[in-house]
Amino acid sequence: MAILESLNKEQKEAVCHYEGPLLILAGAGSGKTRVLTHRIAWLIEEKEVNPWNIMAITFTNKAAGEMRERVDQLAGDEAGRVWVATFHSTCVRILRGFIEMIGYGKNFTIYDSDDQKTLMKEVCRQLQIDTKKYRERMFLSAISAAKNEMISPADFQKQERDLFQNEMIARVYAEYQKQLAGNNALDFDDLLCKTVELFRSCPDVLAYYQERFRFIMVDEYQDTNKVQFEFVSLLASKYRNLCVVGDDDQSIYKFRGANIGNILNFEQVFPDAKVIRLEQNYRSTQNILSAANEVIRHNKGRKSKTLWTSNGDGCKVDFREFLNAQEEAEYVSGAVSQMVRQGDCRYGDCAVLYRTNAQSRLFEEKFLTANIPYRIIGGVNFYARREIKDLLAYLKTVDNGMDDLAVRRIINVPKRGIGAATIAKVQDYALSHAMSFYDALRAAKEIPGIGRSVSKLNSFVTLIQTLRSKQEFYSVKELLEDIAEQTGYIKELEEEGTEEAKERIENINELISRTSVYDETAEEPSLSGFLEEIALVADIDSAREGEDRVLLMTLHSAKGLEFPQVFMVGMEDGLFPGYSSVVSDDPTDLEEERRLCYVGITRAMKHLTMTGARMRMIRGETQIHMISRFVQDIPEELLSRGDSGEGGPLYRGSTGKGGAKERAWGGERAYGNGALPHEGHAYGGQMSGDDALFPRRSPDHQTSAYQQKREAFRARAYNTQQFEVKKSDGLSYKEGDTVRHVKFGVGIVQKITEGGRDYEVTVEFERFGVKKMFAAFAKLQKL
DNA sequence: CCATCCACGTTTTTT
């Protein structure tokens, strides 16, 4: 049968497992996604399982998207009915239906970590806890840990009384949870916890989903925590058709509660589980794999396995050490330029992986000067930017008036002359009358001592009410545009006129275009739906396929991805492995770092370069580091250290920064031999102009040379995009053609109009009626 | 009520 072709023996065995628990230990690059998707197809075609009864669950939207696509390709028409989603979005969808049974409103909002911190600050203020002495972060991580272990505030109070500090945490936890509920809000951890709570307290809801999801597959099982385990166990407990895929060597999320025991003990929990190991790697060369094996070998308490490949040895792993981080970045940028110039690879084949987000800056600078197209994944999330959060707070307020945090955020943004004193009075009133902040605003004139501010508060309330009344017949986009207009938010920024304000306006425009994409692609667009969708996206999810640009990201973000050319940078003890894991008395901290290194190495397909710097600025302090112990773990015969032996440091004094100290090192022995001389080269990559879409804010107002470069680069990126769209004639279809849309199916193009950046296409679909959409997003296919 | 200045601290990693 066709599904089984192109699979090896173990893969086939896994795919053709029908009922009962199954554990697939899938080494890096061993084709686990393939196995999962093929198994889904096999169940549907061979065993005639109803796609409706199959669930595949992942951690990231990106993984879910990939799986969705591949399932759709493999399993035919009915594949769309397979449930493919992340843990969090699955829980949200379940909760949207049934959360009222555990005392929340259906249109609850989801708090991100920023919101959590704001709320925690409020909690501490009310409990009169000095946040200088006890940080919000401390409480939040304690609470998160408790939630991941499914310890309720009440349990916490009971069991943790022995420790002095825990008594306080228990109080904070209880109050935090109370206020969340008061705001009709859930934090990330709650999404899982509340779903499990729902299942436990409402057996018929659980029964419904058990019946619905008769076949469950979990990806990246090594990263599940206790709640997730519970969630999956509850769902699977009836039919026991649970298939988990994972690699204990790639467990890298202990810090957020991942319990490696879930995968290590799977066979104890499910004694009848079938276990299959996938050890043949299809991704990397033997040298890269050997390096990875050598590094991970030092960990104890793992299911030992050794990856092998028939790919051949390939080239050795490059290792280069430099005097400082500037030279390191310059080397990487030079190496990328050279490889692309020689035609060895494209920009998009290269990835730079680092331990901490802060390391991205230097590379960004060097890539900018070298005209290398790049994209940084992670860092400051688009949706975390101030102007975006402000506007979203308006949307949330319109959607859910109980979300005090959102209301308080915008009550005086833009400035309405409502000050802290007034806000405090409203707050007190709301508290003493057990009403939401917004309801207190509506009753402003009852509030004692509020004086002349009443009229200001009233006009705010009127504004929100007007927006609410429009919500019914407005699309999300129209609503947002209305808000940006009515509140004078954009106007205020325009008047400011600074670079920074312009970037913010651009960001807002980007947000508006995202709402319009949402309006066009969502099955049932709604305000709550939009807010929900963006609450659950991480930056990695926006990395588009097929862009020809170097990707920069943390090692964590890189999990699940692969690249022909990988640069692992900052290979220094104290940075990677991180300082705290080196000094920790818990040896498993270091093991987690080692797994992270293993993940990094195994991302590489053809060529891996590791680099490190002797000196590096960290938080304004220059530190001197040793070569990472992980590099030392790799035997010499697998390494190439460049043409060592002669010549001084190539980059002495070339970076302008670092001054005296750097020069003092200049007299030292040479590091960084074989570094490529830096040559700027003509910009040649295709761009899709996302730098124009995702502008990054710069802290200072005066334009530094660096920033000017950036501006120039961005302008160019933008132009290139316009050029491309027009030149290529852009569209493969014209008015009157029949086209296919991923979601809407077949339709006839009625009209094509040229918008600013893109073509706006009007299509009449057979089943969905007339839709307007942007060509670049709609990806219409001519039939 | 708002703008400006100063002091402080800073979890590696993210749904």
Add this chain to the structure above:
DNA sequence: ACGTGGATGG
């Protein structure tokens, strides 16, 4: 080095 958040002065 950097941003945040608090205090202070207009």
